Amino acid sequence: MSIFKPEKSLWIYHLNTGSCNGCDIEILAALTPKYDAERFGVKLVGSPRHADIIVATGPVTAVAKESVLRVIDQVPEPKAIVVTGVCGITGGVFRGGYSIAGPLDTLVPVDVYVFGCPPKPEGIMVGILKAAEVLELKRKGMYQKDVVRISETGGVL
Amino acid sequence: MSILYWLLWILLLFVWALLVGGIDRKIVAHLQGRYGPPFWQNITDFVKLFYKRGKVASRTALVVIDVALVIGVAAAVLALSVLPFPMGSGDSQLLSASGDLIIFAYAFALMAMVYVLIGFGGKSPYTLVGASREISMLLSYEIPFILLIVAMGYRAVFITGLPVESIFSMSALLAAKSQLGTLLMDPIFLGIFLVLLVLGPAVVGSVPFDIPEAETEIVDGYGAELHGPRLGVLFGLKHIKLITYSYFLWMVFVSPLTGSVLLNVLSALLGSLLVAIVINTIPRAVSGRFRIDQGAKFYLLGPGLASLLLLLLTLV
Numbered sequence: 001m002s003i004f005k006p007e008k009s010l011w012i013y014h015l016n017t018g019s020c021n022g023c024d025i026e027i028l029a030a031l032t033p034k035y036d037a038e039r040f041g042v043k044l045v046g047s048p049r050h051a052d053i054i055v056a057t058g059p060v061t062a063v064a065k066e067s068v069l070r071v072i073d074q075v076p077e078p079k080a081i082v083v084t085g086v087c088g089i090t091g092g093v094f095r096g097g098y099s100i101a102g103p104l105d106t107l108v109p110v111d112v113y114v115f116g117c118p119p120k121p122e123g124i125m126v127g128i129l130k131a132a133e134v135l136e137l138k139r140k141g142m143y144q145k146d147v148v149r150i151s152e153t154g155g156v157l
Numbered sequence: 158m159s160i161l162y163w164l165l166w167i168l169l170l171f172v173w174a175l176l177v178g179g180i181d182r183k184i185v186a187h188l189q190g191r192y193g194p195p196f197w198q199n200i201t202d203f204v205k206l207f208y209k210r211g212k213v214a215s216r217t218a219l220v221v222i223d224v225a226l227v228i229g230v231a232a233a234v235l236a237l238s239v240l241p242f243p244m245g246s247g248d249s250q251l252l253s254a255s256g257d258l259i260i261f262a263y264a265f266a267l268m269a270m271v272y273v274l275i276g277f278g279g280k281s282p283y284t285l286v287g288a289s290r291e292i293s294m295l296l297s298y299e300i301p302f303i304l305l306i307v308a309m310g311y312r313a314v315f316i317t318g319l320p321v322e323s324i325f326s327m328s329a330l331l332a333a334k335s336q337l338g339t340l341l342m343d344p345i346f347l348g349i350f351l352v353l354l355v356l357g358p359a360v361v362g363s364v365p366f367d368i369p370e371a372e373t374e375i376v377d378g379y380g381a382e383l384h385g386p387r388l389g390v391l392f393g394l395k396h397i398k399l400i401t402y403s404y405f406l407w408m409v410f411v412s413p414l415t416g417s418v419l420l421n422v423l424s425a426l427l428g429s430l431l432v433a434i435v436i437n438t439i440p441r442a443v444s445g446r447f448r449i450d451q452g453a454k455f456y457l458l459g460p461g462l463a464s465l466l467l468l469l470l471t472l473v
Contacts, residue, residue, distance in 0.1 A: 003197050006205035036191040037181070041198055046282075046372035049211060049384040076211025076384045139208065 006139065007132045009041045013075065017068045017104065019058030020024035022118040023085035027055055030121035030128075037125050040132075048074040050102035053131045055124070059087040059094045060102025072108050080131035082112040084124055089113050111146065116152025126154040163251045165241050167234070169422075174400035175199045177430055181438045182196050188442045199396065206389030214281070217382050221278030226390045229271035233397045236264035239327055240401070241408050243421035258325040261405070262306045265360060268398050269295045270371065272362075275391065276379030287378025290449050291369035297453040298359040300462035305349050305356075308468040312345050315471065330409055340410045350410045352460045357406075357436030359456060361399040364441040368449045373399070403432035429473060 002008055014027055030037045031044060045051050048071045060068055072081070086092040091103045103140050104110055111134045114127040130148045137143040149157040177198035186193025202213060213219060239257040241250050250257070269291060276288025306325070313329040317336060323329045333340060340346040359366040370378040380391050407428035415421055447455070 004204050005201065006208045009198065009201040009205040011202075033189050034192045036186070038186060038194050041193045041201060043202075044372075045382040046376035049382060050377065050380075052205075052209075052332070071181050073212065074214075076209040078209075099172060129164055 004109075005136075007136045008133055009043075010053055010128060011043050011045045011051050012053045012055050012128060013045055013048045015048075015054050015056045015068065015071060017056055017058040017088070017102065018061035018064045019075045019087060023057035023088070026057045026118045026121055027057070027084065027124055027152065028032045030124045030139065035125060037128065040125070040129060042128060043132075048072075049076065051075050052079060052135060053126065053128060054081045056081060056083050056086050056088055056100075056104055057093065059091045059097075059100050059105050060107065062099050065101040065107070068104070069107060078135050080134045080138070081108065082113045082114060082127045082131050083110050083125075084114040084116075084119050084127065086115060086117045092117065105147075108146060112150065114150045114152070115157070119150075119152040120154070122154040123150050123152045126150050126156075130156075158247070160251065163238070163242055167237055169426075170177065170237070170400060170404070171397060172200070173426055173429070174396040175203055175393070177400060177403075177433050178396050180430065181433065181441070184434065184438050185442045185458075199392075203392055205387055206392060207386050209385040209388075211384040214382060216280045218278045218280060222275050222383065222387060225271045225274035225278060226387060226394070229268055229394045230390070232264045232267040232271065233394060233401060236261055236268075236401050236405075239264075240405055241327065241331060243408075243412075243418065243425045253326070253328055255322050255324075255326045257327045258306055258310055259332070261327070262303060265398075265402070266295065266299055266362040268394070269299075269360075271394070272379045275340055275383065276369075279379065279382035283375045283377075283381040284379050285373075287369045287377050287381070290371075291379060292448055293364075293453055294359055294369060294456075297456040298356050298460070301352065301456060302356055302360070304461075304464040304468050305352060308345070308464065308471045309349055311468075311471040312343070312349075316343065327409070334409070335414060339413065345467060345470055346410065348470075352457065352463050352467065353406055354432075355404075355460050356456070357402060357432075358440050359452065361402050361437060362395065363399070363437045365444045365447045367446060367450050368452050371446060375416075378415050379458070399433055399437055400429055403429040403436065406432045427437070 016024055054075060083089055088104055091100055094100050112127045112130050114123045116123055127150045151157050179196040183193045183196045239261050243266045272291045273288045276284040310324045313333040314324050316333045317329055319329050337343055341350060383391055412424055412428055
């Protein structure tokens with residue numbers, strides 16, 4: 001029954017690893033009345049210990065690296081990591097910069113990429129729902145390390 | 158047999174508490190022009206938390222947190238055991254003693270102390286700030302709450318003419334209710350009811366007085382270090398606290414008495430939902446969070462003085 005299905009309750013933690021704020025306001029836009037991610041059971045939580053899904057933005061700066069790893073370590077299993085925006089996926093225009101320690105997938109395994117600079121709220125919502133499918137696979141022990149790629153408008157690439 | 162009915166009623170009330178949480182989210186979503194989560198969302202959230210397994214910080218004192226959660230569940234059961242439940246004949250209580258009104262007030266203070274203990278057990282800066290804010294809130298709303306309980310006891314004895322030993326007993330209140338039809342017919346009880354409604358958001362920890370858990374400032378305050386099943390118990394405890402308080406206000410003050418058990422149960426469930434919407438949903442939809450000094454000042458000056466006045470009025 002879907003009432004008792006854990007993947008119907010998605011508590012997300014928004015992790016900024018040194019982003020320009022472009023992706024961050026799009027994540028917040030996904031929670032506003034127009035897009036209303038809460039209808040899928042999505043709730044933004046304050047503490048990483050309460051979260052199921054980490055929605056990360058930014059290229060992981062050298063200063064933020066330790067904190068980012070500690071925050072991700074605090075999220076209880078099963079967890080999924082969604083990286084939004086090109087900076088988080090490849091480093092973007094900051095790639096190879098002296099102050100960049102990322103991108104995030106060189107530090108921790110990532111489950112969903114949402115492309116775009118910044119991605120649209122539709123793309124972020126599809127990313128979160130794909131992460132819910134990853135959570136279900138992890139709970140059932142059928143998880144294979146596939147990365148899901150979402151375009152900025154929400155199409156699966 | 159009565160205890161079996163009572164256990165059944167507690168289970169029903171717990172599921173109802175989670176449903177009320179979901180209905181609350183749905184109503185707020187519609188007020189904001191959103192579609193909102195399904196109304197059973199909080200049941201899903203509660204079940205999900207028991208699937209999660211995480212790491213515990215080495216500084217966290219898990220023993221303190223576990224003991225606090227057990228005390229919290231016990232306090233909730235204690236509070237519900239002295240409240241009238243609608244499955245027996247009329248307004249019957251599971252445990253009835255002279256002074257059970259004091260036990261009820263004590264159980265509520267104990268539930269707030271549980272949050273404080275959880276915060277101090279977490280030992281993270283956020284949980285410590287949350288715990289100290291919870292103490293500040295407790296000190297500011299507990300004074301009017303206790304004054305109102307005393308006023309209720311005096312007034313019930315005055316109305317019913319019962320001996321003075323039954324001054325703080327729930328049965329005196331219920332006798333007064335059956336005499337008046339509903340306690341709201343009496344002006345002093347009406348005043349007490351209104352002040353208790355104003356105290357509601359602070360007692361159950363909802364916006365604008367969810368200052369101890371302020372997600373955006375101190376990452377969920379006292380509960381920041383909890384995860385998995387422990388967070389699930391805390392989540393359930395918050396819901397049961399809301400429903401217990403709403404249920405207390407409905408059953409003691411308003412609830413009409415009928416002969417049919419089914420009607421009594423329906424009235425108790427829908428009535429507690431109504432009170433929960435008034436003290437939780439509407440303030441949450443229309444206001445932001447106060448600062449701790451504003452919250453403390455508001456409760457000491459507003460309901461504090463009002464409760465003092467009401468107590469004086471009952472004594473003269």
